[in-house]
Amino acid sequence: MDNRAEVRDFLVSRRARITPQQAGIPDIGPRRVPGLRRGEVATLAGVSIEYYSKLERGAIAGVSASVLDALARALQLDDAERTHLFHLAHAADGTSAGMRPRRRPAKRWTPRPSLQWVLDRFTAPAIVRNGRMDLLAANHLGRAMHASIYDTASTEDCPNFARFTFLHLDAARDFYPDWDLAADTCAAILHTEAGRDPHDKDLHDLVGELSTRSEAFRQRWSAHNVRAHGAGTKHFHHRDVGDLELAYESVELVSEPGLTLTLYAAEPASPTAQALDLLASWTATQMGPGNPDVITRAGSVEPPTW
Known part of the structure; x- marks a missing residue:
């Protein structure tokens, strides 16, 4: 299942809530939308704006753990949000099934x-x-x-x-x-x-x-x-x-x-x-x-x- 829309919406929503002051960067010029610009997030994460823009479009499959960690720091994600970002990345490249065994229970699951x-x-x-x-x-x-x-x-x-x-x-x-x-x-x-x-x-x-x-x-x-x-x-x-x-x-x-x-x-x-x-x-x-x-x-x- 393609989760590009979920990745995009999650990253955009996290970027929108961080102000330049919170990120410790100068607030330069008017902003059309709340929060950080894509270029500012890219700089904070140590990646190019082109690369970050691709990630924000949902193309997160195959992204390394170090880049995901850098994004989490740049967007000031808490532990639950960081874990969610990693889950989205694993789901995008098809490895989420290996993260935790999953059951497809019947409608009426009965405890042992x-x-x-x-x-x-x-x-x-x-x-x-x-x-x-x-x-x-x-x-x-x-x-x-x-x-x-x-x-x-x-x-x-x-x-x-x-x-x-x-x-x-x-x-x-x-x-x-x-x-x-x-x-x-x-x-x-x-x-x-x-x-x-x-x-x-x-x-x-x-x-x-x-x-x-x-x-x-x-x-x-x-x-x-x-x-x-x-x-x-x-x-x-x-x-x-x-x-x-x-x-x-x-x-x-x-x-x-x-x-x-x-x-x-x-x-x-x-x-x-x-x-x-x-x-x-x-x-x-x-x-x-x-x-x-x-x-x-x-x-x-x-x-x-x-």
């Missing part, structure tokens, strides 16, 4: 029993997702915490964070106190995955669906922002137990390439910890001893369908 056992051993919320932001598996508390997302998923598709965020606005704005931040993050994660695996048809279909149905998504997608989503703090509003402030850690599953395990934790003795204890208590009450069903919302039990 041992993986589900591991999830269920965690007392805090735990979920597994893929790069398209499909919510593929969870422990009981993780499912109860994300009840709103499960409720809005169709019977044909597994729950998906992106569809929930952009296509179910009332529920999403209630679940995410800072919806704009959640929406920015969601679009950036999808853009990161698109650079890593440009041949993922399901991802292209998802982006097409969201672009057609959501102006908010179109605006964020056109910004070409990317993000590494490894650790931090998130804020949620659960309809039954109120506001939650949770630390999270995300790790890629070596045994399941392309999938990410995310674990949440509350500060001990905090209001969030008490809220999670309450949610866990309700979950346990609904489950009952030895009951294999899964909570979809407080007071409602359904068999698992992921």
Whole structure:
């Protein structure tokens, strides 16, 4: 798949956000567009303007790692953006398939029993997702915490964070106190995955669906922002137990390439910890001893369908 347009738009968008002052160069003459000129980026990267112009047109296949590093420095890319640039280059020359093993899962991916056992051993919320932001598996508390997302998923598709965020606005704005931040993050994660695996048809279909149905998504997608989503703090509003402030850690599953395990934790003795204890208590009450069903919302039990 030709990714020239993605390369062009990414480089242009990164160049547009760097001012001459930020780059440490003189600001000479009027500028027709924001940011650095092509010639200034070429000088900062130590390449000719002709060569950089060719790269910005999308002809990035075969570019050496040293040139990519120089571009990353010139454009002041962060770690996630630098990685994205390398993914775009590898995809252009056909070597992206060797960077990370890829799976083409069935529509209904099912976790191995041992993986589900591991999830269920965690007392805090735990979920597994893929790069398209499909919510593929969870422990009981993780499912109860994300009840709103499960409720809005169709019977044909597994729950998906992106569809929930952009296509179910009332529920999403209630679940995410800072919806704009959640929406920015969601679009950036999808853009990161698109650079890593440009041949993922399901991802292209998802982006097409969201672009057609959501102006908010179109605006964020056109910004070409990317993000590494490894650790931090998130804020949620659960309809039954109120506001939650949770630390999270995300790790890629070596045994399941392309999938990410995310674990949440509350500060001990905090209001969030008490809220999670309450949610866990309700979950346990609904489950009952030895009951294999899964909570979809407080007071409602359904068999698992992921």
